[in-house]
Amino acid sequence: MKKMLFVAALLAASFSASAADTMVKLPIAGALAANDAEKRLDEGVKFYFAGQPTPKVLTKITTDKTSQRTNGFGKSTEKACNWVFLSAMLALQKRAQELGANAVINIVSNFNNVEMASATEFECADGNLMAGVALKADFVKVAK
Numbered sequence: 001m002k003k004m005l006f007v008a009a010l011l012a013a014s015f016s017a018s019a020a021d022t023m024v025k026l027p028i029a030g031a032l033a034a035n036d037a038e039k040r041l042d043e044g045v046k047f048y049f050a051g052q053p054t055p056k057v058l059t060k061i062t063t064d065k066t067s068q069r070t071n072g073f074g075k076s077t078e079k080a081c082n083w084v085f086l087s088a089m090l091a092l093q094k095r096a097q098e099l100g101a102n103a104v105i106n107i108v109s110n111f112n113n114v115e116m117a118s119a120t121e122f123e124c125a126d127g128n129l130m131a132g133v134a135l136k137a138d139f140v141k142v143a144k
Contacts, residue, residue, distance in 0.1 A: 021125035021132070023111065026081050028122055034082040041089060045096045046142070048105040050117035055142040061099045065110055065136045066091040072131035080131035081124035088133040101139035110136035 028049060032038055041047070048054045068087040072080035092104050109116040109123035111134045116123045125132040 021127045024077055024081065024124050024126050025116075025118075025121040026078060026085075026124055028085075028118075028120055030078070031082040031085040031122065034079075035086050037082075037086045037089065040086065042093055042097070044102065045093050046103040047089065047092070047107060048103065049107045049119045051119040054103065054105050055144070057103075057105070057140045057142055059141040061101050061139045061141070063136065063138050064095055065134065066095070067111075067132065067134040069130050069132040071129070072127060073129055075131075077124070077126045077131070081126060081133065084124065084131050084133045085122055088135045092135060092137055096139050099139050101141060102144075103140050103142040104137045105140055105142075107135055107137040110134045 032041075046055075066088050068084050068091060070080060070084040070087060075083075092107070096102070096104050109118070111123055111125050111132065115136065122133060122135070125134075
């Protein structure tokens with residue numbers, strides 16, 4: 001019985017160590033070019049990352065966050081991160097549609113509530129088993 005407990009503890013410790021996240025920065029343009037992202041994102045909701053100019057904001061509805069994860073096992077960092085970035089963008093789009101917003105602005109990476117603002121890069125937590133992208137943004141109505 002002691003031997004089984006020792007093996008279980010050893011396996012748990014090795015699993016935790018292998019699940020550690022490495023933060024990587026990847027190009028937003030590359031992620032939008034992968035997985036048919038541009039076709040899957042509704043043209044009725046416009047996206048603007050931190051630092052990008054936006055049309056005149058008519059109404060700020062709210063600020064919200066999304067945190068998405070995907071299976072990264074057997075995938076390259078870029079492939080897993082681009083996939084989960086699209087999931088996060090689709091979550092922002094769905095939230096915008098629910099709120100009646102026509103734009104999502106000031107989008108920043110927000111993993112573990114640590115913001116990383118960039119108009120050209122997003123941050124992805126890459127682990128041996130999972131990859132994750134967390135985004136924070138303002139949901140608004142902008143002039144057309």
